[in-house]
Amino acid sequence: MSQGEKPAYQERSRATREKIVAALDEALKEKPFDQVSVAELAERAGVAVGTVYRRFENKDALIPVILEIYKQRLETGAAGGAVEIEANDDLREVLRTLMQKAWAILAKEAHLLRAVHLYARLKPELTEDDSWDKYEAQSYQGVEQLITHYADHIKRKDLKRASAVAAYFLNAIFLEKGLYPTMSPASHFRYSGKTLADEAADMVYAYLQLPERA
Amino acid sequence: MSQGEKPAYQERSRATREKIVAALDEALKEKPFDQVSVAELAERAGVAVGTVYRRFENKDALIPVILEIYKQRLETGAAGGAVEIEANDDLREVLRTLMQKAWAILAKEAHLLRAVHLYARLKPELTEDDSWDKYEAQSYQGVEQLITHYADHIKRKDLKRASAVAAYFLNAIFLEKGLYPTMSPASHFRYSGKTLADEAADMVYAYLQLPERA
């Protein structure tokens, strides 16, 4: 239960909450959170306006929910395609596989990623318990673990920094993807998402192979 | 003159337009475009509300102006710090210098970058003459030229794709910077912008040095 959300004691309440959350998920595919009125949300959810306010203190209390859905989707997606790393796998290949998986998930949840960045992340005070912070930390650690695991095959000395830079980069590239999921064909990057994922993996791999400046 | 903008034949009109544009620039430093009301804009510009509507058909007609200001600032910034590339300069160093320059400019104009991405780029139909398209093309070509210039020191075969990927990456990383110019210290990337710029340069450099997969 996030900040500003009201407790749901009954089964019925939980069902209602789910309807609202689902409606929000759908609505975000079409327009930014700002432009989804509570009335529209209620209608999509098939409930009355007042019902939304019975579950959420105000419209802003829905923002943490976005992050919540997003994290849940990622977990579900990750669970479905967990990557088992064998000791002797090639780092370049592992990165490529990982990026492909991540990209596939994001292509489906881009609308949430967009909302997370534009609302949840920009209003951290609304997100309970440093939720974004924790999530971010987790993803940074994931990258760090991978890199540490392959320390012997990496030329960078400062693995901590390398990990942070790599994570920042991946985050940035996914953000771009999230903001412009269906960018007009006029866009000058004419390669497929699959290709881009491969190249992003290569970029990280190459970076790790490059020794620091003297 | 962008879409929805009205012609300014007289001297006075142009002065008015300048005032409005300057006011918009200032306002965007404080809040997103959405939250800048026409009334506020008029007040900041020292003109009446009706006057804004005499110059711009509606509020959306101001969106292309954002891109216009942004491009102009970049040009001014770039002109002030043009990088002369000598034939025998080291590519890694050149990239680093370029990134530092770019970073410095963006740090100052982050509010515009943010607005460009959130409004101008998301509503390409509002931007006259494929303005964003042209701008994007230009920046892609810039990267491509640089890479072509250093073709001999690069291991990638497909220079066109490498250029596109590099440009996409740079764009993404700047977007992240633009959206969260003053991200809370809780953020897990604890390195300075200067450091990040260096690492980004390295990442592109390393990528260019890595031959394509077999």
Place this chain on the structure above:
Amino acid sequence: MSQGEKPAYQERSRATREKIVAALDEALKEKPFDQVSVAELAERAGVAVGTVYRRFENKDALIPVILEIYKQRLETGAAGGAVEIEANDDLREVLRTLMQKAWAILAKEAHLLRAVHLYARLKPELTEDDSWDKYEAQSYQGVEQLITHYADHIKRKDLKRASAVAAYFLNAIFLEKGLYPTMSPASHFRYSGKTLADEAADMVYAYLQLPERA
């Protein structure tokens, strides 16, 4: 049972009613009836919203209850401090004692007096059986009885009118007190309630001693 109230046949029902009434009494000490929502009332009473509606047809049906509580408090208060009038008591002193008693009770029940005047009395149609009317009649009669009892010591000829005027006056002065129980010290009447009660008694006494105009 007032208008709009529903019969409570069972023991449990009566207990519920009591809880609601007590909650209303408490709530009125803090805010006007208007601002006490049914939900708040139910919570204060420790019952569900629906339960309130099982006992009272609608929110307005609570208004007569206010008068009921008020009358009951006055009776309790009066019973506790009944004034025995001896034949040879001085009228001026008797009035003074009465006013002091009345004032003491009202100071405690000012919130009810306020509510009675603002809601119960302004919506007589809601008050069952001319309840306010009866109450008013009773208080007028009380004054009349007292005055009749002291007829020999009074100069006024028209005792009925004098009684009515005196009752009206007392009512008015208590209303003022009820509406502004804790008026800011900036208020220009800087005397204590006790003093004011004394003076009010004097005023009535003096009035009774003044013969009608020729």
Place this chain on the structure above:
Amino acid sequence: MSQGEKPAYQERSRATREKIVAALDEALKEKPFDQVSVAELAERAGVAVGTVYRRFENKDALIPVILEIYKQRLETGAAGGAVEIEANDDLREVLRTLMQKAWAILAKEAHLLRAVHLYARLKPELTEDDSWDKYEAQSYQGVEQLITHYADHIKRKDLKRASAVAAYFLNAIFLEKGLYPTMSPASHFRYSGKTLADEAADMVYAYLQLPERA
């Protein structure tokens, strides 16, 4: 211009303001301020809802206006019927005349008196410059001046206290009148307003003639 009110530079603005104020005046004759919605007010005034908000920051900003109208009406009324006190006039008669005048004015403006007491006076923080305070002080001083003027014909020693008590009493009796301007015929005070005014005057007169207790 009271608190929360916006400046009206143009003639047109002033006309609008007047329309709104007049509409408020009318509306208060029918229902309490609480129950007058901004939409209703706008409709009565023949303007749009937004227009009300252009002149008044919010609904509460209308409260000080009530006091303003009330004071203005009293002044207008008083001006029309100023009472010239001749040195040798009888105090009882003077009081009677004054009360009759006051009563006549109030009968017409009872709705404002009601609103002043329920809103303006209960929310002094909304009333600019201690406006109510000043008004109250003025009325107290008026009574005091009259009483001082007739000091020789008064038996009370403490004229200051006597003045305060008299003013408090008059205020209270008018409040009662304001709150129940058209009390149902069931009311037990069956005398006309004119009669009541006479009796109120007598009451004050008698009080002044009664020496303090020993």
Place this chain on the structure above:
DNA sequence: AATGAATGAGACTTCATTCAT
């Protein structure tokens, strides 16, 4: 009987846009 979730009318307020001056 009791519960509390759901309803939806209606209140306040904002603001892009129009238009009389």
Place this chain on the structure above:
DNA sequence: CATGAATGAAGTCTCATTCAT
């Protein structure tokens, strides 16, 4: 051309009341 008053649709939120459990 400029001004700023006026407009009114639309948004957020409250709360008396209803109803399924």
